Amino acid sequence: MQRREFLRNTLLGTAGLTALGSLAPVAAAPAAKAPVKLTILHTNDLHSRIEPFPDNGGQWAGLGGMARRAALIKDIRSKEPNVLLLDSGDIFQGTPYFNFFGGELEYKLMSQMGYDASTLGNHDFDNGLDGLQRQLPNAAFPFLVANYDFAKTPLAGQFAPYKVFEKQGIRVGVFGLGIELSGLVADKNFGGTVYLDPVAKAAEMVAQLRGPEKCDLVICLSHLGYRYENARLDDRKLAAQVTGIDLILGGHTHTFLDAPEAITGADGHRTLVNQVGWSGINLGRLDYEFSLKNKRPGLSSAAVVPVRAAC
Numbered sequence: 001m002q003r004r005e006f007l008r009n010t011l012l013g014t015a016g017l018t019a020l021g022s023l024a025p026v027a028a029a030p031a032a033k034a035p036v037k038l039t040i041l042h043t044n045d046l047h048s049r050i051e052p053f054p055d056n057g058g059q060w061a062g063l064g065g066m067a068r069r070a071a072l073i074k075d076i077r078s079k080e081p082n083v084l085l086l087d088s089g090d091i092f093q094g095t096p097y098f099n100f101f102g103g104e105l106e107y108k109l110m111s112q113m114g115y116d117a118s119t120l121g122n123h124d125f126d127n128g129l130d131g132l133q134r135q136l137p138n139a140a141f142p143f144l145v146a147n148y149d150f151a152k153t154p155l156a157g158q159f160a161p162y163k164v165f166e167k168q169g170i171r172v173g174v175f176g177l178g179i180e181l182s183g184l185v186a187d188k189n190f191g192g193t194v195y196l197d198p199v200a201k202a203a204e205m206v207a208q209l210r211g212p213e214k215c216d217l218v219i220c221l222s223h224l225g226y227r228y229e230n231a232r233l234d235d236r237k238l239a240a241q242v243t244g245i246d247l248i249l250g251g252h253t254h255t256f257l258d259a260p261e262a263i264t265g266a267d268g269h270r271t272l273v274n275q276v277g278w279s280g281i282n283l284g285r286l287d288y289e290f291s292l293k294n295k296r297p298g299l300s301s302a303a304v305v306p307v308r309a310a311c
Contacts, residue, residue, distance in 0.1 A: 044251035047094030088251035089121025119176030144176035173209030239263035
């Protein structure tokens with residue numbers, strides 16, 4: 001970088017000087033601009049895991065913990081200029097911290113970490129609509145869900161279907177999709193919440209984000225589940241059916257993927273699907289580069305980062 005800056009400053013400093021003899025001034029060629037790098041960090045199914053798994057925690061012994069994840073995220077942000085931190089739902093339920101605090105601690109700690117957005121999972125309704133409503137003021141980040149209609153509930157107007165983030169001129173559209181609550185959640189806990197077709201809503205979100213919002217990257221935060229052998233909608237089926245989604249960050253099935261899976265739709269559009277287990281054991285990371293000429297995203301690297309004590 002020092003050599004490049006020296007050459008750039010030298011060229012700019014000499015632009016306009018007259019060469020030997022009667023030659024006209026020569027302007028320096030504009031320096032090529034480096035692509036914009038965007039780092040996506042993501043989690044799913046945190047399930048109130050505040051502390052690491054204990055040393056006698058079986059295969060997960062010593063892994064996870066919010067303090068460790070916070071340190072890891074802080075370190076990445078210190079090195080990368082453009083970071084988005086996202087979650088795919090089921091923040092609640094799983095440890096006594098939820099039983100005692102009702103989700104307050106989870107939201108406050110995620111807010112301190114600087115989460116940019118999450119969607120809702122089925123367990124986020126475990127204390128009912130009133131319980132969820134009580135905790136929302138503790139979250140300094142939005143919950144995005146496009147296929148739940150809360151109009152006839154106490155949560156009317158509390159959630160947006162999508163949000164657009166701008167990073168160094170790159171527009172990133174993020175929307176959320178939730179799983180059907182009936183059969184997973186007690187009827188009294190979701191009340192008048194109406195479940196809408198995720199495929200239709202996803203297509204609507206893509207049209208909005210690609211069209212009027214002029215987004216360069218479209219991300220879906222999904223709590224549908226990674227893969228089912230039956231006809232039930234999952235992230236892979238969604239990617240195949242709805243064109244225009246660049247990245248689906250999933251949850252619900254607690255799936256450990258070593259790398260994102262690429263699904264190619266009928267029109268040739270490629271969607272990446274990723275999920276990183278559960279309980280904050282891993283932090284997912286995807287690094288994109290955008291050419292400033294056409295702003296098309298290119299995935300430069302992807303990693304599953306274990307959250308360990310060394311972090």
